[in-house]
Amino acid sequence: MDxxxxxxxxxxxxxxxxxxxxxxxxxxxxxxxxxxxxRAWEKLPTFRGESAVGTWLHRLGVNVIxxxxxxxxxxxxxxxxxxxxxxxxxxxxxxxxxxxxxxDLEAALNRLAGGARAVLVLHDIQGYSHEEIAQxxxxxxxxxxxxxxxARRQLARMLDP
Amino acid sequence: xxxxxxxxxQGLADGTLSFERAAIASAHLATCDACAADVNRLRAVVxxxxxxxxxxxxxxxxxxxxxxxxxxxxxxxxxxxxxxTTRPGSWLxxxxxxxxxxxxxxxxxxxxxxxxxxxxxxxxxxAATPVxxxxxxxxxxxxxxxxNTRISQEEIQRLLDEVEMQKAMLPPGRAALADSDARAIDQxxxxxxxxxxxxxxxxxxxQLLAEAVQQQGDLIKRMRNGS
Amino acid sequence: xxxxxxxxxxxxxxxxxxxAATLPLIRARPLAAGAPVKVFFPSGRIRIxxxxxxxxxxxxxxxxxxxxxxxxxxxxxxxxxxxxxxGSDVRPGDIVLRVPRGSQLSVKTVSAAITGRDxxxxxxSVSGVIRLSGTATSVEAESxxxxxxxxxxxxxxxxxxxxxRLVVTGAPADxxxxxxxxxxxxxxxxxxxxxxxSVEGDIRxxxxxxxxxxxxxxxHSGAVELVLPRAVSTTLELSTITGTIENGFTPVRAAAGxxxxxxxxxxxxxxxxxxxxxxxxxxTIRLQPR
Numbered sequence: 050m051d052x053x054x055x056x057x058x059x060x061x062x063x064x065x066x067x068x069x070x071x072x073x074x075x076x077x078x079x080x081x082x083x084x085x086x087x088r089a090w091e092k093l094p095t096f097r098g099e100s101a102v103g104t105w106l107h108r109l110g111v112n113v114i115x116x117x118x119x120x121x122x123x124x125x126x127x128x129x130x131x132x133x134x135x136x137x138x139x140x141x142x143x144x145x146x147x148x149x150x151x152x153d154l155e156a157a158l159n160r161l162a163g164g165a166r167a168v169l170v171l172h173d174i175q176g177y178s179h180e181e182i183a184q185x186x187x188x189x190x191x192x193x194x195x196x197x198x199x200a201r202r203q204l205a206r207m208l209d210p
Numbered sequence: 211x212x213x214x215x216x217x218x219x220q221g222l223a224d225g226t227l228s229f230e231r232a233a234i235a236s237a238h239l240a241t242c243d244a245c246a247a248d249v250n251r252l253r254a255v256v257x258x259x260x261x262x263x264x265x266x267x268x269x270x271x272x273x274x275x276x277x278x279x280x281x282x283x284x285x286x287x288x289x290x291x292x293x294x295t296t297r298p299g300s301w302l303x304x305x306x307x308x309x310x311x312x313x314x315x316x317x318x319x320x321x322x323x324x325x326x327x328x329x330x331x332x333x334x335x336x337a338a339t340p341v342x343x344x345x346x347x348x349x350x351x352x353x354x355x356x357x358n359t360r361i362s363q364e365e366i367q368r369l370l371d372e373v374e375m376q377k378a379m380l381p382p383g384r385a386a387l388a389d390s391d392a393r394a395i396d397q398x399x400x401x402x403x404x405x406x407x408x409x410x411x412x413x414x415x416x417q418l419l420a421e422a423v424q425q426q427g428d429l430i431k432r433m434r435n436g437s
Numbered sequence: 438x439x440x441x442x443x444x445x446x447x448x449x450x451x452x453x454x455x456x457a458a459t460l461p462l463i464r465a466r467p468l469a470a471g472a473p474v475k476v477f478f479p480s481g482r483i484r485i486x487x488x489x490x491x492x493x494x495x496x497x498x499x500x501x502x503x504x505x506x507x508x509x510x511x512x513x514x515x516x517x518x519x520x521x522x523x524g525s526d527v528r529p530g531d532i533v534l535r536v537p538r539g540s541q542l543s544v545k546t547v548s549a550a551i552t553g554r555d556x557x558x559x560x561x562s563v564s565g566v567i568r569l570s571g572t573a574t575s576v577e578a579e580s581x582x583x584x585x586x587x588x589x590x591x592x593x594x595x596x597x598x599x600x601x602r603l604v605v606t607g608a609p610a611d612x613x614x615x616x617x618x619x620x621x622x623x624x625x626x627x628x629x630x631x632x633x634x635s636v637e638g639d640i641r642x643x644x645x646x647x648x649x650x651x652x653x654x655x656x657h658s659g660a661v662e663l664v665l666p667r668a669v670s671t672t673l674e675l676s677t678i679t680g681t682i683e684n685g686f687t688p689v690r691a692a693a694g695x696x697x698x699x700x701x702x703x704x705x706x707x708x709x710x711x712x713x714x715x716x717x718x719x720x721t722i723r724l725q726p727r
Binding site: 054062086090154169208209 | 223251
């Protein structure tokens with residue numbers, strides 16, 4: 050148990066942050082962290098060192114979170130395959146919903162639309178490609194790309210109005 | 211003037227645009243302040259998000275560990291001893307773990323011995339005082355031999371799996387050090403199990419297997435400490 | 438003469454460079470007797486001694502690029518050199534640690550050699566050599582690949598190495614010593630209860646088994662050699678599955694095992710008393726008079 054506890058203490062904060070960001074808040078994050086590490090304990094004998102343990106753990110964590118999102122009806126990725134690209138018309142102008150004060154990043158992430166937030170976290174923070182995101186979530190790679198751009202635009206408005 | 215598309219702006223911001231398209235798009239930025247400002251804004255967002263701290267070091271997740279441990283313990287075949295919170299005195303914990311493993315192996319020995327008629331041991335060729343047989347000291351619950359053989363095999367497999375897990379968590383140099391030991395022990399266990407398959411009544415073989423299993427457990431502890 | 442001057446100048450330059458790479462270290466703080474002391478010192482050399490003061494003192498030299506820490510209070514301290522997050526090797530340092538008698542030590546190194554006198558606790562190294570001597574209340578020493586030398590008078594002692602050599606002298610009353618591939622060498626007349634094991638390393642015990650002492654030796658393919666006084670009193674049970682038993686005490690030969698392989702030899706020397714059990718799979722068992 051010593052080594053697994055050390056693994057937990059080293060990686061749990063990052064896994065917790067992943068849960069919070071994917072879910073858009075603290076609710077359910079604690080429970081999901083527990084689910085992830087119990088699953089990791091069960092799956093550890095199958096880990097053969099093909100990647101760093103932390104990478105393997107995060108991948109497992111993402112799968113657990115996505116499963117949770119699907120079964121808890123909080124699946125923001127259940128939208129029609131939409132490859133329309135949001136053309137930005139905001140450069141040089143202040144949008145109507147601009148927020149006066151600059152939000153910190155975490156608060157801004159929480160305010161994003163669910164699907165856009167999930168893709169942004171998976172792509173820009175966790176480093177998955179659109180193809181990997183498509184495989185994990187069941188959406189098309191093009192949709193993943195469109196959601197990512199939407200998320201960045203929304204963040205840009207909130208962080209630097 | 212035709213401005214850059216969203217794909218081009220996002221691609222410039224996160225560096226995913228192809229070399230040729232990036233060159234063309236960058237050339238446009240040099241002549242278009244509006245596009246340049248927008249791409250810079252997007253770059254700032256990408257930079258800020260991708261450098262988001264991995265975690266908040268607030269110690270909150272430490273509070274979740276007891277519940278996780280409890281859930282894991284429920285799933286185990288052989289529960290581990292209670293973990294000590296400080297290192298001094300943990301030799302007692304390690305010693306209990308050693309005794310637990312020895313007891314598990316000894317159960318196999320004791321039950322198989324009880325189940326089958328013992329063959330008389332060869333009479334000593336020296337004219338000496340009869341030497342009493344030494345029975346395993348931690349024989350406990352009597353259970354069908356087949357069930358306890360299963361426990362022994364499962365325990366061995368669990369230990370083998372844990373050796374692999376521990377090796378995966380070691381830095382490469384240390385993993386190599388552990389590898390030679392692991393191979394030596396694996397080979398010994400394989401030879402003993404093979405010999406036991408042909409001579410299951412042999413108490414010395416069973417004791418040797420228990421010792422090899424103990425060595426496996428010790429190696430796991432050494433690797434845990436080295437990670 | 439010019440050549441000599443050039444050599445001297447070169448030596449000074451080298452020495453200056455070396456001196457410039459490390460910084461002197463001296464730290465001290467109050468520490469109660471019997472308090473725990475946790476040490477992580479990856480590389481170099483650490484020597485530990487006890488003294489009659491209610492304080493802990495660390496002296497030595499640490500590479501200037503490495504980070505030393507010392508934290509805690511009089512009820513327990515932690516000290517050492519920080520590991521590198523990227524896993525790169527920590528440069529070697531050299532420290533002497535003085536702790537109150539009765540301190541419970543936990544010392545872990547990667548390649549640093551550990552030397553301790555009159556110290557108790559847990560001592561672990563990945564590849565460093567561990568040498569402990571003096572008197573202690575309990576000792577646990579393990580090295581994955583380094584050698585371990587124990588010369589301690591102690592009620593309870595546990596020692597493990599993988600490929601390294603394990604040498605036990607001194608006066609441990611209850612001794613549990615095992616290697617995987619390294620040689621295990623025990624020379625002690627004080628062991629009351631001993632467990633000695635290896636997988637491939639040779640085990641050698643030279644001592645005077647005490648009355649009522651209980652000794653168990655187990656080896657898979659390495660040899661087990663017992664070197665005992667001619668006038669020893671002990672009951673021996675020696676068995677090997679496919680190896681050989683060499684009896685240098687009496688003309689008695691071991692009874693062959695099943696299929697003519699291996700053998701078993703049970704006999705009493707002197708008045709019996711202590712009990713020595715040796716089991717190997719194919720390692721040779723040797724009984725030799727001293």
